[in-house]
Amino acid sequence: MFERPIFERMCLIGIGLIGSSLSLAVQRHGLVGEVVGCARSEATRQTALDLGLCSAVHADPAQAVGGCDLVMICSPVGTYAEIAERIGPHLREGSILSDVGSVKQAVIRDVGPFVPDHVHFVPGHPIAGTEKSGPEAGFAELFEDRWAILTPPPGTDADAVQRLAALWQGVGSMVDTMDARHHDRVLAMTSHLPHLIAYTIVSTAADLENHEQQEVAKFSAGGFRDFTRIAASDPVMWRDIFLNNREAVLDVLQRFNEDITALQRAIRWGEGEVLEDEFRRTRALRQGVIEAHQAGSFDPREPEKASKAEPDPGKPGPRES
Amino acid sequence: MFERPIFERMCLIGIGLIGSSLSLAVQRHGLVGEVVGCARSEATRQTALDLGLCSAVHADPAQAVGGCDLVMICSPVGTYAEIAERIGPHLREGSILSDVGSVKQAVIRDVGPFVPDHVHFVPGHPIAGTEKSGPEAGFAELFEDRWAILTPPPGTDADAVQRLAALWQGVGSMVDTMDARHHDRVLAMTSHLPHLIAYTIVSTAADLENHEQQEVAKFSAGGFRDFTRIAASDPVMWRDIFLNNREAVLDVLQRFNEDITALQRAIRWGEGEVLEDEFRRTRALRQGVIEAHQAGSFDPREPEKASKAEPDPGKPGPRES
Secondary structure, eight states, X not given: OOOSSSEEEEEEESOSHHHHHHHHHHHHTTOEXXXXXXXXXXXXXXXXXXXXXXXXXXXXXXXXXXTOSEEEEOSOGGGXXXXXXXXXXXXOTTOEEEEOOSOSHHHHHHHGGGOOTTSEEOOEEEOOOOSOXXXXXXXXXXXXXXXXXXXXXXXXXHHHHHHHHHHHHHTTOEEEEOOHHHHHHHHIIIIIHHHHHHHHHHHHHHTSOHHHHHHHHHTGGGTHXXXXXXXXXXXXXXXXXXXXXXXXXXXXXXXHHHHHHHHHHHHHTTOHHHHXXXXXXXXXXXXXXXXXXXXXXXXXXXXXXXXXXXXXXXOOOOOOO | OOOSSSEEEEEEESOSHHHHHXXXXXXXXXXXXXXXXXXXXXXXXXXXXXXXXXXXEESSHHHHTTTOSEEEEOSOGGGHHHHHHHHGGGOOTTOEEEEOOSOSHHHHHHHGGGOOTTSEEOOEEEOOOOSOOSGGXXXXXXXXTOEEEEOOOTTOOHHHHHHHHHHHHHTTOEEEEOOHHHHHHHHIIIIIHHHHHHHHHHHHHHTSOHHHHHHHHHTGGGTHHHHHHHTTSOHHHHHHXXXXXXXXXXXXXXXXXXXXXXXXXXXXXXXXXXXXHHHHHHHHHHHHHHHTTOSOOOOTTOHHHHHHTOOOSOOOOOOOO
């Protein structure tokens, strides 16, 4: 165990849903001595101070990271390279540089080259979020009972990894460590493809004739509603995820296309057995999800558990806006 | 308004999630004098009696409908034709024959020919359900704040339609009336396509290499989890829905395929603007869903509202098993 506070001063680069939630959580649990931040927009900087998310906020990341023993990048993945180049020279010796991005190989590719030898680079990804965005959306409980995945490159200092893991455990998360490539393949299936499909089906509905489109919203409780929630996620954040996990996403998408084409054919030709068999086998994986304690309760008479299942996609904080 | 009880004796043909919930709801609100039922399996018949869902249950639908002024078919759509042929001659003069099926043109096609002139045929579809199945899964609140759609064929007696509408309003539902073909098109988009896609993506994940498949369940909170819940719906019920709404489902599925192919191409060629624009426009429809009071709250700090959003796809009761 590490004594608290685990870190003297943490810098949040990007103060959105994840950044603000992390600040509230580490303050509640006394995990960090001081939280400073960096946001592009004046409005976000002011909100961060008004809500007590940070003791100080800067527009320039290079200034923000000064004297920090933990720097956490919480902005869209597409902004990482520019931020890394800017902060690299200013990172404190022995400090830890981490992030909350939904893709990890691209993060190592974009950030790695700018990390000084005397800094520990430990990429991370908390699988938690809601469909809401911005610093006002944060809440201290966001990471409780959620997984936080760390993907330290080979040779990363073990103590640094354990120290960062202790921070995530301190806010209530379960921590797992894996290879970045493996992370990207698993998340392409569990998060990226589901989001791409959700965005697509909502888009398909949006193109319906107007009178039908209104009824799609009216009668969305039939299953469509769940997709609209996921499709409300931050557009810039998701654009960057797809651009930066192309190979893995295209692979699972191709598999998905082959599978849905087979079902399409079965419907066209009235092959009931094919449909029924296909629908039956999916139940096993649902059982696996329940056993992995990821399903939550969907019994309306258990609102508490039901709500636990709510926070959706593994979303790092939304863009600094 | 109609005096209560609105119906003297209601017969449930099929006692699954919807049938059992409807029985509990009408009894709680005093809408029906007596509820009798029909189920194929001895186990279901016994459960219906043990839980007080019915005062009497039969294996033969022809016997069950005797003396009933409301007959509600709550079994998978594929069983309707056989049931209609069996009960037609035994339906009480002036009684109402309705159902809870997720498709309506096929129901009119399969049941209509067997309905005597002296019986009012008013097909219906409550857009309510959970991923659970069977008579033990029912609860009286299932239909509260949900839509119930009625699709009476041209020339249907107006008083019969109003009487049935009063029953659904009595259990807390909002009632809308529309043409069966229009219903099938709207539901193909809001319920049938979402289910087909959910079944497919879970199936795609189930085919992953084993070590990856286990992690898909473990890290399903990233968005995948929502799909597994929908994909846990009753296989036979859904087989029958797709076989009986083929034209509308294939149409929206083709539109979906074209849209996801466009996004696939944008990812392959790194067209960020295309992705961002597409992700932005979906937010408008999400807003429409929220305004239609179908979204519910996904803020974990509001478990009550969050739970309200839970009951999923428009599932009529599961098969009599």
